[in-house]
Amino acid sequence: MEKVKIAILGFGNVGTGVWKILLENKKEIMKRSNYEIEVTKILVKDINKKRDIAVAPGILTNNIDDIINDESIKIVVELIGGCSEAKDYMIRAMKSKKHIVTANKLAIANWSKELFKIADTENVLFYYEASVAGGIPIIREINESLTANRIEQIVGIINGTTNYILSKMTLDGSSFDEALKEAQDKGYAEADPTSDVDGYDAVYKLAIMSSLAFGTEVDHDCIYREGIRNISAVDIEYAKKFGYTIKLLAIAKEINNKLELRVHPTLIPSTHPMANVNDVYNSIMIKGNAVGELMLYGKGAGDLPTGSAVVGDIISILRNNIKPVDLTETSCTVEFKEVKKARENESEFYIRLDFKDKEGVLGDTANIFGENNVSIVSITQDVERGDHSSLAFITHKSEEKNIRNSLNKIIQLDSVNNVESIIRIESFN
Amino acid sequence: MEKVKIAILGFGNVGTGVWKILLENKKEIMKRSNYEIEVTKILVKDINKKRDIAVAPGILTNNIDDIINDESIKIVVELIGGCSEAKDYMIRAMKSKKHIVTANKLAIANWSKELFKIADTENVLFYYEASVAGGIPIIREINESLTANRIEQIVGIINGTTNYILSKMTLDGSSFDEALKEAQDKGYAEADPTSDVDGYDAVYKLAIMSSLAFGTEVDHDCIYREGIRNISAVDIEYAKKFGYTIKLLAIAKEINNKLELRVHPTLIPSTHPMANVNDVYNSIMIKGNAVGELMLYGKGAGDLPTGSAVVGDIISILRNNIKPVDLTETSCTVEFKEVKKARENESEFYIRLDFKDKEGVLGDTANIFGENNVSIVSITQDVERGDHSSLAFITHKSEEKNIRNSLNKIIQLDSVNNVESIIRIESFN
Structure with a gap:
């Protein structure tokens, strides 16, 4: 069976998880990828630090050039995380024709356009399944x-x-x-x-x-x-x-x-x-x-779940899977889509008030909500806490600005002490 | 954009779902597959049957040869379902170098070995995402x-x-x-x-x-x-x-x-x-x-969810995705794995008895469970129903044969009328 050499940047939580999976599931991974994977280099800050995992001498390095300049390394697994150093290393690796697997959400969220363009130019694969929601694919x-x-x-x-x-x-x-x-x-x-x-x-x-x-x-x-x-x-x-x-x-x-x-x-x-x-x-x-x-x-999150996504990406590269769709273009053009302002968003709402005047509060608030096109689904006052009296509302779906306008007036009511909570509701409709 | 011609076998629930998705999401599908998909033939039993969906004349056919012999058709989508006719059509289509997408669980569960071997020999892709759990990939x-x-x-x-x-x-x-x-x-x-x-x-x-x-x-x-x-x-x-x-x-x-x-x-x-x-x-x-x-x-299940899986498979073929792993071999060898006999399986159990003698039943049953290595987690008699009296047990994890042996004796007890229910428990441990 053919061997493939890979390098891991960073040997923290996820890095050691990847190491463990490659060792523990070696047999399955060989069957599924048709390759024997060998980790030849691991980039760490301090090669002398005491570690729980025994790594053969010569694998740990604190010099990125040992990896970038090693032509036998085909895949670089970036697990340093959110710094611009990680980005630079990925770019240098791609320019040395190495495929990339990363778990770095910050890099993808901030620099995806640049990173994918380089992957495209250099004709290497760039996988990032582990960057969102760990083990969930x-x-x-x-x-x-x-x-x-x-x-x-x-x-x-x-x-x-x-x-x-x-x-x-x-x-x-x-x-x-x-x-x-x-x-x-x-x-x-x-x-x-x-x-x-x-x-x-x-x-x-x-x-x-x-x-x-x-x-x-x-x-x-x-x-x-x-x-x-x-x-x-x-x-x-x-x-x-x-x-x-x-x-x-x-x-x-x-x-x-x-x-x-x-x-x-x-x-x-x-x-x-x-x-x-x-x-x-x-x-x-x-x-x-x-x-x-x-x-x-x-x-x-976690070493093994996130490692599962990382190693899955390595196997996908070895199987020469399809090139993943760019973040910024599904195939040809990125559509511009306007992001609504928060005040234009619509939800149902849960609102809780602290009040002092039991007689007045219901009528007063109901009037204000009504004037602002906010309609109420239910009201309860069941939860008692010492000397505070609170009243909770569930509204029908409303634009946020109508909720805000209502509450700006409600808070000025004599019958109301405070608006304690405003929490949106998601009904999955 | 390049066009690709496909044929659908069967125009029932899922078939019409696929048709609707190809029409409704045409723009997205073109972007993602880089092809314009044209359904040129649909195999039906009765071409004159009244249908809710208008299909251009000449597309419907009741003759499979119109599809098999049409070299311009590159993908055959089999949605006839569980008969050996479906299997024969898929084999003939593969022998005519057409890729296959199917939702047919019976065909996969019964004839996967044969079908995948032919796909391999003919060098065509065979996808079956829709055969299990409809829209869930x-x-x-x-x-x-x-x-x-x-x-x-x-x-x-x-x-x-x-x-x-x-x-x-x-x-x-x-x-x-x-x-x-x-x-x-x-x-x-x-x-x-x-x-x-x-x-x-x-x-x-x-x-x-x-x-x-x-x-x-x-x-x-x-x-x-x-x-x-x-x-x-x-x-x-x-x-x-x-x-x-x-x-x-x-x-x-x-x-x-x-x-x-x-x-x-x-x-x-x-x-x-x-x-x-x-x-x-x-x-x-x-x-x-x-x-x-x-x-x-x-x-x-359902026309659109199952159609989502079918059309996803069509797009995967067009993107020239990896060949899906055979059912029977992950890459080279199938491992033989013994299937345990039901009586050797282990679960916790819920057991409900109908009893006539309140004084005796607890001691009697507890003894028998104990003799058979079944240990009880909890017992309740809360649910009353007219003149019946019933007693429900939750057991610790036990081998099924121990449960069966216990119940064979319990049913003979004078204090017990009947064993009404035996239901396994899954605790996701």
Whole structure:
């Protein structure tokens, strides 16, 4: 059987996962790829660092030139992550006629156009299945399985850290701070959890998926973003009463040739399969005009799940699979698609008020909502908390600007202390 | 743009779905395949039959030779379904150097070896994504996305009809007969529902998936099969009390190089995402040793969902995608894998007895279970029904033969009237 030499850049969590899979599943991988894969070089910062995994001497290097200049290396697996160094290495490798596999969502979300152009010019393959949702093969799904469809929507739980936190809050009644602490203790959240908790990570992934699905270029800066720091136990309890579960969703919809792109905490019906996606699991629902709703569920991170996607890409290259569709062109032209402003987006809403005047509040708020074309589906005041009195509303589908206009007036009412929560609802219609 | 001519055999539900998708998504399909697809011939039984869809004159034919002998036709899409006629047509088409796309699970489950060999000899592509689970791209998942994994388990809801019936029984409290009637009225179940309700349809699909996943040849006759006719409202109610939902599952597990293959009603934890898979939806969970649990959810039947898989296959052929892995050989050799006898399989069990002697029954049954190495997790007697008294058990994981041996003795007890239900449990561990 023919041998193929590959190099891995970065030997952290995912890098060691790839190493383990290549070793453990060697027999299966040989059968499926028709190659024996040999990792000849691994780029690390410190070759003398103590590691759990024993690597033969001479494989570790801290000099990228050892890899770029080695003509026997055919595939470079980039697992350094989000820095411009990673981008430079990938470009240099491609210019040395090496195929690329990467798990780097930042690189794809920011520099896909440039990277794919170079791959095209150099006639090498560039695979990035692991860049979105770890072990879930969402890129192949969009690029190869659903080609018969016009994709209408993507709705996903694509950040494991926030899903762990929200699951803890929902199932165990933890507070946000307690759940975050637990996530940090388990290694699911970083010391500075901003990227996950405030939705940035999900925004990058959504930019990649929606570019592919809608055949356009999505700038991640155009995606509306709201994190989960303000979600309280009270909202989770109210949501439950209304039949909903709170999840951080990434949502992309094409409506009349305009895109709605947003990442925010969302109430979803507790009977929807996505409501039971707990802990660090990810789940993505794609709606195509032929296939209908298709949902994927799996591990969105971790050494072996992400390694599964990386090694799958290596095998695809060895099988000389089709060239993956460019992010920016499905075959010839990128269509420009306008991204709607957040205030033009439409959702149902969950709104919770803190009030002081029981007699006045209902009539006052109902009038204001009515004047602003917001119609109410249901109201409840069941959850009592000490001296606070709160009132929760579920609205029919409304434009965000109508909600904002209503709340700007409601907050000025004498009968109302505060607008405590405004959370969108996704009903999967 | 280059044109490619294709023919469709059969113009029923899926055939018209394919026609609609090719028309409706023409622009997207051209972009993604780089071809303009023209359906030049459609094989039907009666060319004069009134149809909802207007087809240009000359396209419909009742003579297969019009298609086989037309050298300009490059792809034949076989949608006649489960007869040996379909097989013969596919063989003749391949011998005339035409690529094949089929949705025919019976043909794949029965004659895959022969069909793939001919495709190989004739150097044509043979795609069959639509043969299992309609719109869910499970074949590509196994063959292309999860190649880095040793697959350990496949567990799925892969028959929409039975899932509709069980959902109705669970959510609306319908009886089996009422739910079946409703399914028939809606066109989800046939006048003779045997193939769905007794599990045959699921068995064929499981044979295809497990052959691919385990790199072996699975004879569908070796799969243990049990339908849903005996599921009662009482069992659904008890299951709910224990925290479970009843689903018809297809299960394939590789344990110590032996296969466990079975299709039967199953209690699954109500907190598992699969418990919320309702109506005619399908869902398949694959467990790989790298990726962990990966689940897919979508429409397992219907004109457009199944058409989505068929047209996706056509586009894959046009993109000259990799040749799909043979059912029977992952690359070179098929491994023989022993299929375990049903009595050697292990599960947890739900067992319900009808008893007459409240004082005696608990001690009597507990002794017998104990003697046969069956240990009990919980017992309940909560659900009362008129003059009957029933007792439900949940066991720890046990070999089936121990369960059978216990029940053979329990049924002879004076304190017991009858063993009413024996349903396996799947805990997704």
